Amino acid sequence: MKDQHIVISKATIDRLPLYFRTLRNVQEEGLEIISSEELGRRIGITPEQIRKDLSLFGEFGKKGVGYYVRDLIRNIGEILGLHRNWNIAIVGVGHLGWALANYQNFSSLGFNLAATFDVDPGIVGARVNDVPIYHLDEMERVIPEKHIVIGVITVPAEFAQQVANRLIKAGIRGIWNFAPIKLNVPDDVKLVNEDLSIGLSSISYYLSRQLPGDKY
Amino acid sequence: MKDQHIVISKATIDRLPLYFRTLRNVQEEGLEIISSEELGRRIGITPEQIRKDLSLFGEFGKKGVGYYVRDLIRNIGEILGLHRNWNIAIVGVGHLGWALANYQNFSSLGFNLAATFDVDPGIVGARVNDVPIYHLDEMERVIPEKHIVIGVITVPAEFAQQVANRLIKAGIRGIWNFAPIKLNVPDDVKLVNEDLSIGLSSISYYLSRQLPGDKY
């Protein structure tokens, strides 16, 4: 590991999961060694960018050879903390919460859905993807009990801040927020916003310029 | 409008939907005028950034006064093309596709879900959020017929590329891809990847540094 005082940019952190996923695909194909050139080709990124990113964390490659796929997967996994099997909870079992609860890619990354919460008496007590749906009021008990440290917020925007407050009080350290609203959280809680309106809106922006006229 | 040769950065485009949404909230509160200072406070961004972004498209404010909320909403909406009511289709009505089909925020942004597609005989012919679920093989007919220009891909990664190819052949101009794989599309098709593994992985990264030890 390098000097801890170097601050790693968000751009770099966001590329690591891409490297990780692609390397696992490469490994499934049976490749044992890969160059930054080939990895970059598969991801759609320059090899220089990959080498630069990785070099911030250590020397993982072999000059004249490339990167050992298995080793690099392990190294990136440890950088991202994916070897730790985090317990997560989803708050708000509506359409989106339900979908995320059933999303298989998370468990393959080391995230373990330990509980979900809602207020709807019609679903509280049932299970989603074999995980219990608790009432929101059980958060304060269940979260510490199950060592849950990451909370996923998929409730309507108007309830998101109070849910965040309660999650934090219950001991959550990271929040993945899907509600379209700005949340205020203490500095020591990591907040990541997943804003689904950006992707679609930006497509609209580019298409507007490509397809003149107001039809469609 | 400004000189069309100025290229607007992706960072700026991605902030516009945020401005748009926040301004609509502000409007609901009954405010008619807002300063970049106050808007920035609500979004969590500097006022300079907002003024800079907006100035790339025109002069929307009044010096010494601020921005008229209604006018700015209209202007940003037109910049993003949100006044055009785009027809979209979702391909893959699994958990995620189902959730997106039921996501109400899209229609409020001017996106109209006109069709969904799947291959599962158990659901083809049914409806989701009152929209028909067609068989994938009807894509080539339904997409031009319904003037659909944006496709949302929520199929498993191994089918994503062939779905993209068929969407494009059918006339799609923009793709919003949720499958965790790099898609190859022609230059004139706008591709936006929504990578759900990045958000959760980056939380893991930051928590690893904050919570030493391998427990949880």
Added chain:
DNA sequence: TAGATTGTTAATCGATTAACAATC
């Protein structure tokens, strides 16, 4: 008018790209 706030230019900061020595 005086105070407030925009729009824009200049300065700074940060990230990407290019180049190449080191070395497998």
Added chain:
DNA sequence: TAGATTGTTAATCGATTAACAATC
């Protein structure tokens, strides 16, 4: 050894922040 490829420094590019004249 010769060829290939990394790790890293330097150069470039781009985005954000600061400052302030213009003006409502």
